[in-house]
Amino acid sequence: MEDPQLEEDQMNPTKRIRKLTLGATALGGLALGAAMPALAADSGPIKIGVIGEASSVAGASIINAAKLAADDINQAGGIDGRKVEIITYDDHSSASDAVSAFKRLATQDKVAAVVGSYISEIALAIEPWSGRLHMPYITPGAASTKITAAVHKNYKMNKYTFQGWLNSAFLAQSVCDFGKDEMVGPYHMKTAVIMSEDAAWTKPLDETYKKCLPKVGLKVLDEIRFNPDTTDFTPIFNKIEGQHPDVIVTGISHVGVRPTVQWHDQQVPLPMFGISSQASTSTFWKDTNGAAEGVLTQTGAAPDVATTPKTMPFAKAYQAKFGDSPSYVGYAAYDDVNAFAQAIKRAGSTDPDKIVAEMEKTKMVGTTGTVQFYGKDNQYAHGLEYGKGKVTGLFIQWQSGKQVTVWPEDVANGKMKFPSFVKLTAATH
Amino acid sequence: MTAIQILIDGFVISALYGLGAIGFTLIFGVTGVLNLAHGGIMVIAALVGWDAANRFSLDPYGAAALGVLAGLIAAYVTYFVVIRPIQRSKRIPADETEIFILTATLLWGVMIQEGMAYLFSDNPVTMRPLLPGVVHILGDRTPVNELMIGVLCWVVIGLLWLVVYRTRFGKPLLAASENPRALGLLGFEMSNIHLFSWTIYGILTGVAGVLLASFLGVSSASAGGLTASAFSIVVLGGLGSVWGSLIAAYVVGYMETITAYVISPQLRPIPALIVLVLVVYLRPQGILGRR
Numbered sequence: 001m002e003d004p005q006l007e008e009d010q011m012n013p014t015k016r017i018r019k020l021t022l023g024a025t026a027l028g029g030l031a032l033g034a035a036m037p038a039l040a041a042d043s044g045p046i047k048i049g050v051i052g053e054a055s056s057v058a059g060a061s062i063i064n065a066a067k068l069a070a071d072d073i074n075q076a077g078g079i080d081g082r083k084v085e086i087i088t089y090d091d092h093s094s095a096s097d098a099v100s101a102f103k104r105l106a107t108q109d110k111v112a113a114v115v116g117s118y119i120s121e122i123a124l125a126i127e128p129w130s131g132r133l134h135m136p137y138i139t140p141g142a143a144s145t146k147i148t149a150a151v152h153k154n155y156k157m158n159k160y161t162f163q164g165w166l167n168s169a170f171l172a173q174s175v176c177d178f179g180k181d182e183m184v185g186p187y188h189m190k191t192a193v194i195m196s197e198d199a200a201w202t203k204p205l206d207e208t209y210k211k212c213l214p215k216v217g218l219k220v221l222d223e224i225r226f227n228p229d230t231t232d233f234t235p236i237f238n239k240i241e242g243q244h245p246d247v248i249v250t251g252i253s254h255v256g257v258r259p260t261v262q263w264h265d266q267q268v269p270l271p272m273f274g275i276s277s278q279a280s281t282s283t284f285w286k287d288t289n290g291a292a293e294g295v296l297t298q299t300g301a302a303p304d305v306a307t308t309p310k311t312m313p314f315a316k317a318y319q320a321k322f323g324d325s326p327s328y329v330g331y332a333a334y335d336d337v338n339a340f341a342q343a344i345k346r347a348g349s350t351d352p353d354k355i356v357a358e359m360e361k362t363k364m365v366g367t368t369g370t371v372q373f374y375g376k377d378n379q380y381a382h383g384l385e386y387g388k389g390k391v392t393g394l395f396i397q398w399q400s401g402k403q404v405t406v407w408p409e410d411v412a413n414g415k416m417k418f419p420s421f422v423k424l425t426a427a428t429h
Numbered sequence: 430m431t432a433i434q435i436l437i438d439g440f441v442i443s444a445l446y447g448l449g450a451i452g453f454t455l456i457f458g459v460t461g462v463l464n465l466a467h468g469g470i471m472v473i474a475a476l477v478g479w480d481a482a483n484r485f486s487l488d489p490y491g492a493a494a495l496g497v498l499a500g501l502i503a504a505y506v507t508y509f510v511v512i513r514p515i516q517r518s519k520r521i522p523a524d525e526t527e528i529f530i531l532t533a534t535l536l537w538g539v540m541i542q543e544g545m546a547y548l549f550s551d552n553p554v555t556m557r558p559l560l561p562g563v564v565h566i567l568g569d570r571t572p573v574n575e576l577m578i579g580v581l582c583w584v585v586i587g588l589l590w591l592v593v594y595r596t597r598f599g600k601p602l603l604a605a606s607e608n609p610r611a612l613g614l615l616g617f618e619m620s621n622i623h624l625f626s627w628t629i630y631g632i633l634t635g636v637a638g639v640l641l642a643s644f645l646g647v648s649s650a651s652a653g654g655l656t657a658s659a660f661s662i663v664v665l666g667g668l669g670s671v672w673g674s675l676i677a678a679y680v681v682g683y684m685e686t687i688t689a690y691v692i693s694p695q696l697r698p699i700p701a702l703i704v705l706v707l708v709v710y711l712r713p714q715g716i717l718g719r720r
Contacts, residue, residue, distance in 0.1 A: 055550045055649075093551075198695075227695050229654075231645045234438050235689040238431065258646045261555040265572045267563045278552070286483055289557045 045085035046078075046350060048340060049105035050333075051098050051116030051126075054090040057278045057287070058253065059118050061330030062140055063088045064322050066115055068314070069337035079345045084337075087111060095125040102126050106133040112350035113137070113340045115164070118253075118277075118329040120144035120200040123163075130160040134352040136340065136359065138162040140332035141277075145169055145204040145380065152381035159356050162373055163383040164336040165300070165328070166393060168201050170386035172208030174298055175249065175274050178395050178407050180216035182416060183273065187424050189246035194223040195236065195259075195272075196251030205251045205275070213249065221245050228254040233262040241268065246425045250274035250297075257287050264291035267421035272296065273395070282325035285401050292398040294418040300328035300368040302396050302405045305413060311367045328393075335366030368393065433569040435683075435690050441575050443682025444582035445641055449655065450662040450674045451586065452633035458606035458669030459626040461527070465534040466507055467634065468655030469541030474500030474638030475647035476545055479554045489557040493639045496556070500635020501628065503541070508627040511537045538652060545649035553648035556639060578640045585636050586675070589629065602626060606669060661705050667718025676716055680704065 050066040053059025063086075070084040078084060087109050089101035098117055105111045106129075114130070117123055118141025127150055130137035137160055139147065145167045151158045166174070183189045194209050196202040206223055213220050221243045226236055236259075240248060248270050252259060256278030263272065273296035278284055280299035284292050301307045303315035303325045314334055318326045326334075343358035344350060360382075364371045369391035374380045384391055395407035397416055404414035418424065453467050464470075478496020481487055487495070515521060515529045558574035559581075565571075593599035604612050605622050613619050641647055641655075662681055666673030681701040689697045708715065 055546045055552075057550065057552045060550065225695075230694060230697075232438070232442065232686075232689065232694075232697075234434070235686075235694050238434055238690065239694075242431075255553075257553045257555060261646060265558060265561075265563075265574060267570060267572075287552060287554055289482075289555060291555070 043082065045083040046341075046344060047085045047087055047109060047111040048337060049102075049109060049111035049114040049116070050086055050088045050337075051091050051101050051105075051114065052088065052333075053093045053117065053119065056093055057256070057281050057283065058141065058327040058329050059093070061281070061318075061327040062115070062118065062333045063090075065140075065314075065318065065326055065330035065333040066337045068318055068321065069334045069341075072317075073338065073341050079341055080348075084341055086337075091117060091122060093119060093122070095119075095122045098122045099125050099129055102129050102135070102137070103133070106135040111135075112344060112352075113355060115140055115333055115336045115340070118142055118165075120147070123147055123161075124150075124200065127158060127161045131157040134160060136160050136162070136352050136355045138164040138336045138340070138359075140164045140336050141329035143168040143171055143201040143205070145383075146200065148374070148380040148383035152376065152379055155376045155381065159376070159382070160352060161382060162336075162359060163380075164339070164371075165332040165384055166386050166391060167380060167383050168203075168205035169208045169380075171275055171298060171393075172205045173212055173386070174393050175209070176212035176216050176218075178273065178296075178298070179213065179218055179247075179249070181409075182395075182407055183247055183271075184217040187246070189425065190217065190219060191221050191245040192218040192247050192249045193221050193240045193243055193245040194249050194251065195240065196223070196225050197228045197253065197255050198225045199228060199254060201253065202251040209249060209251070218247070218249075230255070231258060233259045234266060237263065237266060237268045240270070245270065248272040248274075250276050253277035256284065260284075260288050260295055261291040264288070264293070264419070264421075269421055269423040271418055271422050271424065274298070277328060279398065280396065280403075281327040282319075282403070285398060290401065293400070294398065294422060296395055296397045296406070296416070298393050298395055300331040300391075300393055302394060302403055305394065305405045305411050307368060307394070307411060308365050308370075310365060314367045331367045335364070335368060335371050338366065339364055339371055366391075431690055433567050434571075435686050437566065437569065437571050437575070437579075438690075439679075439683040439686035441579035441582075441644070442686060443679040444579045444586075445637065445644065446658065446662055446682050447675045447678035448582045448585060448633060448640070449637040450659045450666070450678055451589065451671055452630040452637070453659040454663045454666070454669055454671055454674045455602075455633070456626055456630045457663070458671070459602050459609075460605075460623050461609075462512055462530055463527075463534070463660075464507065464512075464630075465531060465656055465660075466511070466538035466541055467659050468652040468657075469538040469545075470500055470503045470507065470631070470634045471638030471641065471655050472545055472647055472649055472652045473503040473541060474635040475556065475642035476549045476554065476649065478639050479556050479642060480549065482557060489559050489643070492556060493559065493643070496639040496642070497632060497635035500638055501631035504627050504631025504634060507534070507537060508623070538656060542649050542652040545652070549649060551648050551650045553646040553651070554642065555646040556643040558643055575644060578644050581636075581640060585633065589633065589671075592629070598625060602629075661702075663715075665705055665708055665715055667715030670715070670717040673715055673717030680716075 052062035070086045073084045091098035113136040120142040123139040123142035276297040279295050279297040301311045339362050346358045347354035372385040374383050396403040397406050406416050474496040477499035478492045481495040482492035511533050560573045560577050562573045563570050662677045666677030684701045685697050
């Protein structure tokens with residue numbers, strides 16, 4: 001059969017040449033495309049995917065800190081001479097956006113590992129995909145204990161997921177330890193009301209609060225869980241006050257400004273301590289017009305406290321580059337990128353199973369302490385290890401526009417101070 | 430004590446709801462526009478006011494004034510850039526203008542929300558209280574600022590009444606809401622009346638946004654919820670009826686407050702929504718609606 005196309009081409013040489021060139025380019029492109037994965041694995045930059053929540057206070061630190069980590073690694077020569085390249089996506093605090101970003105990172109961007117999201121609901125949505133796509137994944141801030149429970153229960157499937165920040169049970173434990181040292185000790189407080197936002201990460205948090213607060217001497221009078229969409233906190237504070245506790249123990253992260261400002265404007269006479277993630281960012285003072293005065297929160301590290309030799313240089317570089325100081329998630333994201341980079345270096349490859357095996361061996365001095373992960377037999381498998389000599393976090397308090405570290409005592413650089421409307425009830429009991 | 434607190438909180442929240450909804454219903458009554466970017470304009474006023482206060486170290490009043498100005502400008506932009514081109518377009522059939530405007534303002538609202546989230550993040554901000562401190566009323570501790578906000582809302586509503594019922598600028602507004610065609614036949618320039626209504630709308634909505642930011646805080650993510658809340662209050666009160674909106678605002682405000690205090694803060698919006706559904710079923714024209 002005669003090919004009419006050929007005939008036409010023979011009649012028109014210019015067109016033929018153009019066609020040939022096009023064909024060649026397409027072929028070349030195909031060849032290049034086929035060669036790409038092999039190239040990505042052996043030479044060229046090592047890509048690490050980052051999924052952040054760019055417009056939320058805590059989540060915005062993830063992308064910034066990851067970029068800074070890559071800069072530092074590259075300045076020090078990269079991973080065996082190969083540069084680290086960060087590919088970022090904003091998930092707009094949506095689990096479906098995060099999952100599509102994760103799939104894209106794995107299948108199109110061909111990254112070696114992903115650092116992503118501080119929201120537990122989102123990390124829990126990514127976790128099964130990390131298993132299906134064999135893509136090593138670490139969350140720098142999601143605290144739900146379900147993340148590591150899944151790794152423990154189905155190691156083979158979920159071993160690609162790591163938790164790069166303390167889980168809620170440990171967070172609650174550190175809050176209780178603080179309560180014992182700083183509330184029960186000096187002020188002889190006896191009763192507390194738990195006030196937490198209704199979210200995946202606060203379920204295990206509240207469970208542990210209810211167990212460990214009584215152990216340190218704070219009787220729990222009530223547990224109030226409120227919708228993160230709440231705008232008016234007056235009824236909640238009103239209810240808490242009606243129960244006459246000595247102190248409010250918080251579990252808030254998605255909210256922060258509203259309860260803090262209303263606590264201040266309504267002059268609720270009770271001190272608050274616990275987890276108030278947004279208060280760990282340097283912009284919180286401005287966001288609350290100074291209503292943050294006296295607010296206490298657990299956090300990863302503080303810019304002016306040398307938890308490790310890495311803390312202050314990181315915080316300083318972050319501040320110089322982005323204008324404010326990192327949230328707790330920023331410290332963790334910086335450490336997580338470094339942990340992956342070191343694991344890839346030790347593995348000598350970007351093979352996911354080898355990366356996971358090396359991640360499990362991590363013992364790295366990071367910005368918040370010594371980063372290690374629990375083994376697969378632990379109930380918190382692949383969770384960040386908590387304890388002295390590992391990571392404990394610290395407590396900061398806002399005082400006259402500055403974050404002052406007040407606990408633990410060996411790193412504290414100030415004493416607790418409360419606004420005058422707060423009544424410390426030591427004397428009345 | 431709780432009873433007094435419910436009375437005070439309910440009063441202030443309802444007044445804020447009322448102020449937010451009045452502009453929405455006014456602009457519908459006079460110009461026939463359902464502005465679904467309503468919440469976005471409140472958010473602009475609040476965020477610009479908050480940002481200006483920090484940027485230029487303004488006192489709360491200066492910041493509030495700038496916020497209201499931003500709300501007014503946003504209302505003008507909505508009118509001149511989004512709505513008027515559609516109203517004047519010859520390519521859009523007259524009977525489809527309304528649906529075009531509805532869609533356009535909805536999209537404009539989304540654009541405002543995303544734009545504000547880009548500029549200011551979606552974190553709520555609160556403006557500095559106009560008056561700091563608390564007072565004790567019959568043993569109940571109330572922020573002075575909260576009382577001030579309730580009073581201010583009613584002052585603004587009172588001024589609106591004066592402008593509409595007692596000045597020569599206002600009377601055409603009333604007439605336009607009754608019968609725009611007759612007004613046009615009488616030789617009134619409708620575009621002037623529209624511009625005047627959008628001016629009043631911008632100021633009302635700007636004030637509502639700024640006061641809300643000073644009381645409960647506002648974030649870019651609030652835009653949709655604020656539109657929805659104004660919309661349901663206006664439907665409850667009767668589309669286009671200012672007094673109906675005020676009554677509905679108090680019904681919704683007090684139902685929410687009582688639910689939050691007596692039952693649970695979690696269930697706050699539920700009873701008011703049930704009432705809204707019932708009203709739509711049993712009296713579709715709303716409490717004081719004409720149609």
